[in-house]
Amino acid sequence: MFENLSDKLESVFKKLRGHGRLDEKNIEEGLKEVRMALLEADVHYRVVKRFIEEIRSRAMGQEVMSSLTPGQQVVKIVNAALTELMGVRHEDLDLSGSPPASVMLVGLQGSGKTTTAGKLALWLRKKGRAPFLVPADVYRPAAIDQLKTIGSQIGVPVFDSAPGEDPVAICIAAKAAAFKNRCDTLVLDTAGRLHIDEELMGELGRIKEALRPSDILLVADAMTGQDAVNIAKSFDERLNIGGVILSKMDGDARGGAALASRSSSPASARS
Template structure:
């Protein structure tokens, strides 16, 4: 989402770093470009004005002008001020105030509330909670059916709502049913409208009064830019929301909403949706987001994703196989599946410091499709072929290509790459690691 803003800020900081000694004029010229970049990213003009003033106050002081690395000091200040702008630190969801806890999702129609309800349920389950989904949108066609289907796919219980019931009554009865089912967190998917109106707010008010929620989370579409900020302010004025979930953060919007919402509404962004899959959902950390915007990576989020995706037992078994050069195509496929659980290769690489602005990152845009193709090719092999690639002759290659929708050339390329990796691993195992250790003084 922040690709354009990151590129613009990157070029500004490159100029500043290249000038060695900075003057007040250099900094002011640089900040003008930063201001323009933020406005083009659809950040609210009042927010930009406040941010630039805060950066300027620090940047023209002694900590920068007398520093041995003034350009880097400016980047450090911008990073810190962006972090403060977005809230400073992550604010967790409120799960207190009653058993079971009740989370109320509100927002306009089309913002992604129903899909987000499922993602939030998966996230909370990963935190040790027992979520219970409640469809309370009795107006939109198939809304109840959609959430019921999501719950079934994710193995999360769903309250059997019907369109003849009033939303506030559904919420009231669902809370009782939630406790009976042994669940501790009720996620209420409320109805939305195409625009904010008195009828919508009145209904949400009745639900809130009947079943007081532990937290009210506004689901806003990040792709709508300043409209998302204005909508967040309107909902907060009417409902006093506890926080915001920004959806579609993987899109190509300019990202101004993420940088503006906290300052305009006073409410934190608690979560962001980063894709269509149920695990494409993460807690919002202002410091990590600021680092991503400035192309400095996000190692902590990468580690968390790896911990969720990687099977520790399988990883230990894989290490043994690699040491004995017993790494099969079946193992190769298993590793690809685990990597894909973490997200797209482009997203993963962008979290590594220094890779955010790398030209190689753009070359990864089609890599996920390649991984899917490779997985399909391996799936078309027999178990014997996966475990012993040397038996794959010409006729077998044709069969594998036909079964996977690939070409024989694709199959040949996969086998060639796999063979090269195995040769490299054998070299490492025959003393390469020892040589490397001596070089490092180990």
């Protein structure tokens, strides 16, 4: 997904490296192309603006201009700035607190929560945890079966909830049943809505209250591009999310949302 962006940046870098000397004009031209490449990758214009300003102030320094390989220096600066933008700190999933730990997945309808719950369970198992999938989406008739199917495909136990039950009660009962099922980490698959509404947020808030999950992750469809940032902000305001999982990265999403979610939220973007 980042291939397009990196191809474009590579060609800008090639041009910059080709210059024996760099003057302000060369650098400005290079920056203009970096800016275009980022905007075409669907990175939010405010993120791009800040990013370009940062590179400009570092690149216009005397050391760069007078170095023997100014083009190389600028390329290094852009690389370093991109790495910083993506997050220098690596933040792990929070599984602290007395077991069983819970990780709550939230997100709009169809964003990929249920599928991600399965992927997360596999990831947790690789990390030595014993995951327990909890279907807390009681509205879509097939939602519980969907998670049960995923669970049986990957050999992860799924809490036995029934449609129509109260999602908060399901989560509480699942927590109580975790150890009996030899599990130490609950993955809560919650319901989605077409739009963010009070009812959804209220329900998610009640689950959060009751379970006190160690981490709450927003699952956002990478295809929603910049909207993912606004969605993340709304969920963060109400639930104080710990991170974002961008789903459907195998599609033809342009990647900008990843850079923008990382840049605009104190929460980390995980993918």
